[in-house]
Amino acid sequence: MRDSGRYTRREPLWIRFEVCESPAHRRLKTTVWRVVAKDGDAHLGEIRWYAHWRRYTFQPGPRGTVFEPTCLRDIAAFIDEQMAARKAAGGSNSPFEAEKDRKVTELRNAERVAANALSRQGRRS
Numbered sequence: 072m073r074d075s076g077r078y079t080r081r082e083p084l085w086i087r088f089e090v091c092e093s094p095a096h097r098r099l100k101t102t103v104w105r106v107v108a109k110d111g112d113a114h115l116g117e118i119r120w121y122a123h124w125r126r127y128t129f130q131p132g133p134r135g136t137v138f139e140p141t142c143l144r145d146i147a148a149f150i151d152e153q154m155a156a157r158k159a160a161g162g163s164n165s166p167f168e169a170e171k172d173r174k175v176t177e178l179r180n181a182e183r184v185a186a187n188a189l190s191r192q193g194r195r196s
Contacts, residue, residue, distance in 0.1 A: 083145040085109055088118070101127075102153075106146060118150060127153050 091103040101120035106129065108115055115138075116131040127150045138146075 083109075083142070083149075085139075085142055086115065086145060088149055091117070104149075104153075118146070118153070126150075127157075 085108065087107050087109055088104045089107055091105055096103045099120075103120075104118040106115045106118060107113065114132050115136050116129055118127050118129050120126075121128040121130075129146050129150065
C-alpha cells in the first residue's frame with residue numbers, strides 16, 4: 072500500500088511470519104521468524120539477526136526460491152518494523168550505525184544542495 076509515495080505495511084498477501092520456537096532458536100539472544108508461503112505452507116526462509124551488519128536480514132531457505140516485488144516489499148517492511156521495535160526497546164544503534172546514518176544524511180543534504188545549484192544555474196541561462 073502506498074501513502075504519499077512511501078510504502079506502508081499491510082497484511083501480506085502471499086506470505087506470513089512465524090516466530091521460530093524450537094529449542095535451538097530459544098537459546099539465541101534475538102528472535103528468529105520463519106517466512107512461510109500462505110499457499111502450501113512452504114518454508115521460504117528466515118528473518119534473523121546478522122551481527123556483522125547489526126540488523127535483521129532475510130536469509131532465503133536452502134531450496135531455490137522466487138519472489139515477486141510485493142513479497143519482497145512485505146519482507147522489507149517487516150524487517151523495518153522489527154528494527155524500529157528493537158530501537159524503541161532500548162536496542163540502540165551501535166556507534167558504527169550512528170556514524171553511517173550521519174554520513175547518509177550528509178550525503179543526501181549535499182545532493183539537495185547540488186541539485187538546487189544546478190536548478191538555479193539552469194534558470195539563469
